[in-house]
Amino acid sequence: MSGAPADIPSLPGLGTTWYRRGARYWLRRAGGAALWLVVTAFVCYMGLALYGGFREVLTPGLRTAWDWIQVIASCGAVVWGWLVQRRDHRRKLLDPPSPARARAARRDQSRRTPGLVVAGRFLILLAAPVLPAAMAFAVGWLLAAFTVREYPSEVGARRWLEER
Secondary structure, eight states: OTTOOTTOOOBTTTBTTTTTOOHHHHHHHHHHHHHHHHHHHHHHHHHHHHHHHHHTTSOHHHHHHHHHHHHHHHHHHHHHHHHHHHHHHHHHHHSOOOHHHHHHHHHHHHHHHHHHHHHHHHHHHHTGGGHHHHHHHHHHHHHHHHTSSSOHHHHHHHHHHHHO
16 A cells, blocks of 8 residues: 555545545445445335325225326436435535544434434324335435445545645
């Protein structure tokens, strides 16, 4: 590793592979994306199963109309999710986090997640009529998140290294 600083910070999810961006880096990014793809597919399956239960109580005519509304809303939601993520990404690139801030943000997110999951269990039942569109938003958001050239934490870490 000639030419590499000895104090390369480790970033959440990427370790120190972000510095060289070699095969290990791309394997980590692809692995993270694949994991989220599996999680998203499972959540979408569960959401569509709940939506299917909601559909059963509708009359056939209303069911067809509601399904078409969901198709149209889902198409818009994918685009909306993509745009929301890309705007957030651009905003984060303007003030990228330092390695310490990136680790603290990951730690804070991990602490909040269990509470959000518990709260989400009850809200998901209320959202059953619009779950396809909500899942489409999530898919668009995740696709945009994993197709960026580099993450804000990488930009912040590069700037942090340049300052030292």
